[in-house]
Structure formats: C-alpha cells, structure tokens
Amino acid sequence: MITRKVRKWEKLPGKNSFCCDGRVMMARQKGVFYLTLFLIVGTCSLFFAFECPYLALHLSPAIPVFAIVLFLFVIAMLFRTSFSDPGVLPRALPEEATFIEMEIEAANGNVPAGQRPPPRIRNVQINSQIVKLKYCYTCKIFRPPRASHCSICDNCVERFDHHCPWVGNCVGKRNYRYFYMFTLSLSLLTIYIFTFDIIHVAMRSVDYGFLNTLKETLKQTSALLNPVFTVLEVLVCFFTLWSVVGLTGFHTYLISLNQTTNEDIKGSWSGKNRVQNPYSHKNIFKNCCEVLCGPAYPSVLDRRGLMQDDPAGAAASSSASSSSSSASSASVTEPQTTKPKAPLIPNEHTPEDAKPSIAESPEKSPSPKEEPPENFPPLASPETDEHIKVSAHL
Amino acid sequence: MVVKNYDICCVYSCCCSGSDTSFPLIFVQTHSLQDLHQPTASSKVFVQRDYSSGTHCRFLTKFPSELDSRLDKQQFEETVQTLNNLYAEAEKLGGKSYLEGCLACLTAYTIFLCMETHYEKVLKKIAKYIKDQNEKIYAPRGLLLTDPIERGLRVVSFETNIKPHLK
Numbered sequence: 001m002i003t004r005k006v007r008k009w010e011k012l013p014g015k016n017s018f019c020c021d022g023r024v025m026m027a028r029q030k031g032v033f034y035l036t037l038f039l040i041v042g043t044c045s046l047f048f049a050f051e052c053p054y055l056a057l058h059l060s061p062a063i064p065v066f067a068i069v070l071f072l073f074v075i076a077m078l079f080r081t082s083f084s085d086p087g088v089l090p091r092a093l094p095e096e097a098t099f100i101e102m103e104i105e106a107a108n109g110n111v112p113a114g115q116r117p118p119p120r121i122r123n124v125q126i127n128s129q130i131v132k133l134k135y136c137y138t139c140k141i142f143r144p145p146r147a148s149h150c151s152i153c154d155n156c157v158e159r160f161d162h163h164c165p166w167v168g169n170c171v172g173k174r175n176y177r178y179f180y181m182f183t184l185s186l187s188l189l190t191i192y193i194f195t196f197d198i199i200h201v202a203m204r205s206v207d208y209g210f211l212n213t214l215k216e217t218l219k220q221t222s223a224l225l226n227p228v229f230t231v232l233e234v235l236v237c238f239f240t241l242w243s244v245v246g247l248t249g250f251h252t253y254l255i256s257l258n259q260t261t262n263e264d265i266k267g268s269w270s271g272k273n274r275v276q277n278p279y280s281h282k283n284i285f286k287n288c289c290e291v292l293c294g295p296a297y298p299s300v301l302d303r304r305g306l307m308q309d310d311p312a313g314a315a316a317s318s319s320a321s322s323s324s325s326s327a328s329s330a331s332v333t334e335p336q337t338t339k340p341k342a343p344l345i346p347n348e349h350t351p352e353d354a355k356p357s358i359a360e361s362p363e364k365s366p367s368p369k370e371e372p373p374e375n376f377p378p379l380a381s382p383e384t385d386e387h388i389k390v391s392a393h394l
Numbered sequence: 395m396v397v398k399n400y401d402i403c404c405v406y407s408c409c410c411s412g413s414d415t416s417f418p419l420i421f422v423q424t425h426s427l428q429d430l431h432q433p434t435a436s437s438k439v440f441v442q443r444d445y446s447s448g449t450h451c452r453f454l455t456k457f458p459s460e461l462d463s464r465l466d467k468q469q470f471e472e473t474v475q476t477l478n479n480l481y482a483e484a485e486k487l488g489g490k491s492y493l494e495g496c497l498a499c500l501t502a503y504t505i506f507l508c509m510e511t512h513y514e515k516v517l518k519k520i521a522k523y524i525k526d527q528n529e530k531i532y533a534p535r536g537l538l539l540t541d542p543i544e545r546g547l548r549v550v551s552f553e554t555n556i557k558p559h560l561k
Contacts, residue, residue, distance in 0.1 A: 072502070076502040076503070076504070077502070089546050090545070093545075095551075096438075096440055096548075096549060099438065099439075099440050100440075124445040124446065125446055126445055126448055127447070131445070133445070141548060144443065144449060145445055145448075145449055146449055158449075177495075177499075178503065181499065278448065279449065289487065289492055290487055292495065292499075293491065293492040293494075293495030293496055294485075294491060294495065295485050295491045295495075295513045296494075296498070296506065296511040296512075297513060298511070298513055298517060298543075300546040300547050302544075
C-alpha cells in the first residue's frame, strides 16, 4: 500500500472549496461572489475612466486618489472576508465522539424501551444566565455557545453570524470584523461615487450652458458617451446604497449590543421570558472594541498541514490530523474499540434554526431507522449522516 | 492433576494417537479475568471546556476519575490552570490588543502578512509549555497531553498509553 503525503484540506469534511493549496477557503457556490466583484470593479473602473479626469482637472486631484485608496480597501476587505476561515470547528475524532456518547448515556440513565431519549442538551451558566448547548449530529460535538451549524458549508462555525452569498462564505468569529469593514467601506465608496457623479453631471450641465465654443463642441462629441456611463454608475450606486448602507447600519446595531445576526433572527435575547444577552458588556464602546478590535483568533482548522493519505480509510489514524474523515471511503469505518456504542437517535428537539438557509434538515427525522448492523458510530461525514441515523448496537 | 488458584482455566485436550501413550494430554493455560477485560492499547480522557465565564477559552479543572490512579490531582489542576491563564493572556482585551487591531485595520490587515499576531505568539508559548509538561511529568507516568489547538480548542486530551498485553 503506497501512502502519500497530502495536505489536510484535501481530507476535510464539509462543503467548502479550497484554492491555492489550502490557503483560500470558500463556500462551493461562488456565483454571487463573482457578481459582487464585477459590480464593484466595473462601477469603479467606469468612475476612474470617465469621471475622474474631469473631476481631477476641475476640482482636485485628491478626489481620484482618495477613491483609489477606498477602492483598494474595499477589495482587500472583500477578499479577506471571502477567503478566510470563518471559525470552523473541526469535527470530533472517533474517540472524542465515543467519549461524548458515553457521557450522554451516563447522564440519561436507563431509557425505557420505546421511549425517545431526552434531547441532547447541556446547560451551562454563563454570567448567571442559563445557556443551552446543543449537540450537533453532524460534527458529533456539543456546540460551544454562539456556534451554529451552517448547512450550506456543512460546518459548525464559532460565533456564527450568517452565511453571506455575496462574499461566498460564512461570516463567523474570525472574519466578522472584515465583513463589517467591507460593508462600511463599501457604503462609503458608494456614497462617494454617487456624490461625485451628481457633482460631475451638475458641473457638466453648467459648462454646456455657458461655454459654446468650438473646442467645447468637439469635446462634446467625445463626451457624448459619458452621460450613459454616468447614469449607469448612478443607478448601480443608488440601488447599492440602500442595501449596503442599511446592512452596515444593522450590523452597527448588532455590534453595539454584541449580538449576532443568527441570535437576532432567532430572538435569543429579546422578549420578556428570554434570558438577557450574557456576552454583552452593557457598554456600547466596550462591545464595539471587543468585536472590532479584539484579538485576531487563529484558525483551528489546520488546512495546510501534512498527513498520510491511507487509501484503506484509516484517515483517523493519522497522528496530527484534527479534522479528517475518509471521504473516499465514506461507508467503511474501522472499529476503534470493542466497547458497545450508544444509539444515535435524533428527536424533534434536535437543533432547529429559524432561517431555512442555516437549517440542518437531516437531523429532524422523528423515528429511528434501522441500519445495517454497525457496532460503532460512523465517522462524521455528510454522506454517512444523511443516511445513517441509528447505529444498531448489539 | 490438581488445578488450584487460577481465576479461569482454559483446558485444551489433545489426544495423541499412534503413540505409546494411551491417555490424553491436557494443557492448561491460565488467564486472569483482569487481563481478558484489559482495555485496548491506548485510551483517551477528555477534559472539556468551561463556559461559565463566556466564550473565552477555559478548561474545566475538575479532576477526571479515570486518571485517579495515574496522576496527582494537584498536578492536573496546576497544568490546566496554567493553560487557562495562558489562553486568558492570549484573549485579553486591553490596550495592547486594541492597538494591534486598530493598526491592522489602518493597513487593511496586510500587516499580518509580516507580523505574528499576539494570539499566535501565545499559542507558541502554550505548545512549548505542553511539550515541557509531557517530558517532565506526563511521559514518566505513561500519559500524553495533547495540545488543545489540535482538537479545535474544544478539549484537552490525556492519552493513557497502556502497553498491550502479550499472551
């Protein structure tokens, strides 16, 4: 058997796509991201080509310079948001999954036959508020507080905000500040281009009105096309303005309260009977500082590390691997121990998410299904989780 | 033949035919019950995260019962507490982290291409600490402490290397 060394990203479960040998990590559907890029680059190119020469000449050369700086910042933030790891939690290795199963079994005690076992929830007290930690059947872990499973990327993400198709990635703990800076700088850029387009149109109409020399008519011929592009830019900016500025405002509100979009949608901290947000410092400035200027969290998903590629499917035996599943042999699992395993029975209390885009539907099957006898829990992978709900034991 | 003081006797009998012996030979092999129920080569004990003070990285200092026979409670608590302190240092919200954040923002985060973040520096410290602990304390006791970063900062795992029983 020839084993070769592969990068860990090649064996990662989940529905991400990787580029540049694991340096870039995105969702699979990238179409809307390309649209975003096209709109930004296209509109700015038109602005630089047609508006800027006139404005630099008649107003100030600082205008295009500032526009370039702003444009580069927007692109940098977009790439940073789209290409970085949002804070994906690696799935539990078989031993850890078994250990957790044992703890759950011990906690549940004896469940009478025919009765559904209680939901897999752990209660923790955070700053004197009770927070429920839910069990993720795909990743085989109890999700940390504020983490959620993204069904589009099929990963649990820490401090999950939302999955943004415009940036082609999830927005989570690690890239939230880049996402916010992207929306903020894009709002500024849109307002900037919109304003100077209006100024340009106003100034041109003033020029045409007063100056009627031959030179101006010659200029007019070449300037005939300009209004078309200006109108195009104004239209794009107008529609972008409402959505992006609105989004920036919404996220500013969330940051000041130290909430995520996910929590806001589910109404986790609102309402009379609900707990108060235990993560908020109760101080807007402190909340903003924590979210935007807090420490830069490292990625716990080792994408570029090397591991042995064992075709027999013993990917879990690679020593340094923290998140691996034998994608090539999804249904073949090796017995790690000879201990009996707990049945994995989902129930109606398994995690439900308000937004359909972040809901994990395979977990909601109400009745346990019989499966070919396996004495061990299957390694976590999207394929096995879709089909295997119960591992019949003994 | 008298069999005494064995937990379990496996009796194998074989008949020798075509020889002078006219009685069967009995081989007795002994196993102790404990040996039969011996766990596999290495098993892991997991120390979970402590979320009582929020989402900051902390691990429970409760001593797991599986390590009762192998490790000192004091030693365990000291190790986990030191790890907790190191992670607290990495995630500390203070003037230094704010300055780093603001500076990075002004340079469009390109500064991180040439500079290591504070968190990464502390992670290196943690890796060194764990290596030291393994060499000095845990390896002599037949234990291996794994760096939580390899488990997604979810658990600290102690691997108990029990030598496989040779039959």
